[in-house]
Amino acid sequence: MHHDRFGLALSADTEATAAAVSDFAFEVLSHGQRAAAILPLAEAEPGAPLPQALAAALYLFLQTAEGVQRARPWLVRAQAAARHANERERLLLAALEAWADGRPALALQRHLELARQWPRDLLNAKLAQVHQLNLGERAGMLALSSATLRAAPEVGQAWGLHAFALEQNGALADALLIGERAVALDRHDPWAQHAVAHVHEARGDAAAGIAWLEALAPTWERCSSFMLTHQWWHLALFHLARGDAAAALALWDARVWGVRKTYVQDQVNAVSLLARIEALGLDGGARWHDLAAHVRPRIHDRLNAFLDLHFAYALARAGDEAALTELLSGLAQHAARADTPAWRELAWPAARGVVAYAQQRWQEARRELQPLMARLHLLGGSTAQQRWFGQMLNAPRPRAEAA
Template structure:
């Protein structure tokens, strides 16, 4: 099979230049959180013999982080395994990493992505995939180490700086994170992940005015983004509005920018759940919005793809008063904790299940139960994944439960039983 090379100089085993061009476009779409990554599927149909291309097509569905996504990824990953044996080592390892993700072995997937990153540090798409897994398991130190190791080999790309900026912020190195993030945006104004990293820094510093001043002029660049990145950067803008006690503006952003772009996508659902809850914690009457969110998270009751995601689904169901659905989901999570892989069993049984009980209790006004359950796991919640800003929500629910036990009136009528 002929060998061609991608934009980073890596060999791709394919007979057609169109395949490499499609992989290059896909790579840039993923790195820039664009909304045209799905164009790769047509290329995958046209070149079924390129294992790397088939694996990337599978990744498109793995990004959904749903049971249906896993099912849709499977044929592409099966095809990739079948045809990749004569390809280069990097291609074989990439197929193996994505196949591990597709078969429910994210720990093995991350190990393989690390191996690729050390041998081919200019493979920025691989670094992005590794960062997804590191974020999902709270591996902040590992995220920083991998991004720092890659930077000297891809420093001409804003995306390398943006991924480094995010990793540094997650690890608590705020000054270095801001420097890297602003450098990335200076190189490429359309790098939303770098913008997002700087927003994280400004939020960590409790500088909402600075956050809005930074994000505002850049918000027009988000129209080309995937729904996750579009809604997530607007989510950050809404958090800055809340920090300025402008709840009306934050609620308006929820309606116009955060919820409603792609209601079936799990990351958009996570953005919506945490923002709606934070609005309520500020005393905002959100009307019937929980019911709408619950309708769209309902199909996720039995997914078990990610405990961090499950906690958001559960809270939305409970907050909407869907008690039977919430109970079914909590029972399913408990059952999964028993059969989870050895690598994740402790995470599920010792952290996710108590957290789920606490969130469900808070949503239904059982504040003593919520405070006890959440307080027991807060120091380890980061192991469930999510960014530092996203993890703050759990702390806020815990503190709200404690406050409402100690004082009256409550934020919501009858919330504390």
């Protein structure tokens, strides 16, 4: 019997398959660029259920309707081979199927059941934390990361997952201690680095945040586009905290936008950072037209309200009225029929507020957003990302043309 890097039994027939599964877990946990290496293995071994499931997960991470459609054939192949899977692998497959079906709460429930039985499965813990973040399940995130760390204290990435969960729950001193320990165990763990950056941002310590991230920046080149741009996004936020919009804009141009313009998480980084830069008085200008062109294909997806709010903002700032109207109409229809009240009670009024802010209707934006602030995290996004919406309660500085 083969085992993965965490000692968990695999249904893999060969050492090469086991190694590929372990490599995939490492790439996801470390936000690396090589997770797609699972695809040729899954193609070559259609009877191996876990590689098929992981190939599906790769496409689900795209968080687009297109990604879901590309995941489905892999899920079908995984289900066909499921008789060869062990119980842990079948539970993971069930969680991925729920994700593809647009039922993230059910997916999370299945990930948590898997975690209860196999707490050393760090890939599962990472997937669960993604759903917890998207669902605003901050207390659950802390409970899961605590159990994962107890089960795998020798793994640096377990410390990184826990550091982030601590910060999301406001335990800043503990998050700093755990995050720094995680980086001491593995200097190249971007999630742990990022958790410490969150602590400095939450404390308003821009100098410490800049020093921390600049010292670690050489380690980011192996990261996927999201984590690469997101680390620079955090560094830009620290410059904004010091009132230096020009430095933040320089990072936007050189580091935050342009790595993978079609990826929704890169788009989210770019939209919110450019909006924050404008709030300090610099006009983003034609940059909004480029952003709008890349978010426009996503206006019908309805997979994640947090993403939709960013798309709406970019379209409004670019003056793309046709696409904006289409997005808002689709969002209103989805909110009216959605099973979960968050779309109706939070996403739809938040979208109206975000668009009002983008169109300089400050009082209307405040009127829409103020009643939502205590629960807006239920739409997803980290504490640092959510602070952008809080900033919309105040009118920005008058804009000056940027270079």
